[in-house]
Amino acid sequence: MSFETLGLAPELVRALGEIGYTSPTPIQAEAIPLVLAGHDLMGGAQTGTGKTAAFALPLLQKIAAGTTSARGPRKPRALVLTPTRELAVQVHDSLRAYGKHLKFNSTTVYGGAGMQPQVDALRRGVDILIACPGRLLDHMQQRSVDLSQVEMLVLDEADRMLDMGFLPSIRRILDRLPKQRQTLLFSATFEDDIRKLALDFLREPKEVQVAVRNAVAASVTHVMHPVDGSRKRDLLVDLLSQRWQDQILVFGRTKHGCNRLAEQIGKAGISAVAIHGNKSQAQRLKALRDFKSGDARVLVATDVAARGLDIPLLPLVINYDLPMVAEDYIHRIGRTGRAGASGEAISLVEADQAPLLRQIQRLLKTEVALVEVDGYAPTRPIRMGNDGPSGGRAAGNGAPRRGQGQPRGNGGHGGNGGNAGNGGNGERSGRPAQRHARRPHAGNGGGHAHAGPKAHGGGQRDGGNRGGERNGTR
Known part of the structure; x- marks a missing residue:
């Protein structure tokens, strides 16, 4: 199978060839035709399976088609939400690489960077906005972004965003988007909270699953x-x-x-x-x-x-x-x-x-x-x-x-002992580091549980100051 058979525009196929991509991965082969056909989508895929291209390629093709009738400065027609700054930057870089032969404007908004350059970029007009939830809410509150023209929404690594405590922010953002839109949700797992989110905001989604939960590469x-x-x-x-x-x-x-x-x-x-x-x-x-x-x-x-x-x-x-x-x-x-x-x-x-x-x-x-x-x-x-x-x-x-x-050499044989795992100051964005230390798993020898100390300090979520959405240690 080639990218041409998926219905992608020649400009995209040309850019993929220049990058060295010759054939689609399983998630790309299954997802791209569904997205091009206009379906909402739940995509189950681990990082490294090519999921970014699975949503970025059809998104670029639809944006390049220029179906919007909006006048004046361009407002975002596609919104990609990501859990971390690094992922936002990487998605942006991928979009620019795949769309190098297309005409579109894109920008990123995330914490840890100044607000004003982001405000200026939004005012100049963008077609595709890649954002972390916390900083996007800051822009929405300052009225520096208008999401009224969003036609496509992508929730990338949705399980990670929920894990980091972003669910309230995501709901606030989605409530401000047009109801008539195409929504794509990508997640490494489809836990109950992910399915509930999909039920609330996706319309009769198609489901593509190419990775088993907690699967690891056999290599x-x-x-x-x-x-x-x-x-x-x-x-x-x-x-x-x-x-x-x-x-x-x-x-x-x-x-x-x-x-x-x-x-x-x-x-x-x-x-x-x-x-x-x-x-x-x-x-x-x-x-x-x-x-x-x-x-x-x-x-x-x-x-x-x-x-x-x-x-x-x-x-x-x-x-x-x-x-x-x-x-x-x-x-x-x-x-x-x-x-x-x-x-x-x-x-x-x-x-x-x-x-x-x-x-x-x-x-x-x-x-x-x-x-x-x-x-x-x-x-x-x-x-x-x-x-x-x-x-x-x-x-x-x-x-x-x-x-x-x-x-x-060969392994010996030992007894049944074992101590419970210690807690500690983990870096778990958006939730207490000691949470899992409260549920130690002792060995059969009746080990002792040592709950780790509560982690302290207020980290920043996306560079903002709202509680519960942090990139730092709590």
Whole structure:
């Protein structure tokens, strides 16, 4: 199948060819004809499946057709809502690349950037507006944007927006849009709250599902290295040194921790940059540019980067800190193994993280190799208990060892113990970081639950000040 057979305009097909896209992905092949036919759509697709082009290409074709009868300065005819600034910028860049042979104006509005340049761009007139909900509400309140001519609405990564607490803002925005419009909703999952949102605002939508919930690419290899917390940084530097030829994304848990880790990696002679919610938009964009260009070989990120980052052919993701929630492991490693390429996910695991490790293995529906690295054997084993895929194995004393990058040996057998996962100061935009620490999963040995401390501080949502919609740590 080719893009021509989907009914796309020659200008779009030409731009796709120049980019190097020759055939559509499954989500594109199914969604594009439905959108061109005018249907509302619920698209189930993980990041990396080509979902941006699935809505951007037909959107551009419809906008280029010039069906509006509006006079005067151009008002937005298409609105794309995204959960993060990074995703807004990437959608905008994709639209410009796909539509390079078409005539249209587009702009982005998001927090962390000045209001006035955005106001000026809106006053000059735009056809396509890509926005984060919080900042768009600011413009609506200041009457600097007129959404009365919107013909197409896209909710990109709707599950993430709901996860971040944007539902009230989304409802306020959608209530101000014309009732006669085409609405496209894309989500990695179709939970009940997503379906309720679709029922409220979509008209007889067609449904396209090309990804199973919590699915991971089969081309990704998962490895867990047991290690004491005091040795994690040294082990990370050793792993990075062995993979000197690769660009590597490293996930940390806190903003301060990511900054410190990037500095420590740099002192070891490895170029690294950090990205998280406390960075300004200019700093975040520069960090991404440096990483993509190869000026920085390592990008250290909080979960703010787990969704929406478009880094092609990333060979390795390292979880320096495991995520607070097992599902976020899936989102993190979604940065590698994309478009059929092979990838690797390495996690550094401490002894008291066995319950979280069991949850991750249940999501993956496979047993992840626990491989000791020579010289970094932990003082306490990771006891998996007998309710996960690992049976009763204890990693740490009898686990396979890895010397020069190769596993060897056989796993031993351990008991049923396990402590509940600790809470902590996660970066969970729009909801308390301690939420999941209130529901620890103890092992069968009757471990003790330690609820993490409440996180403090008021982060910014999209750069605005309204409570509940934040990019920072609560």
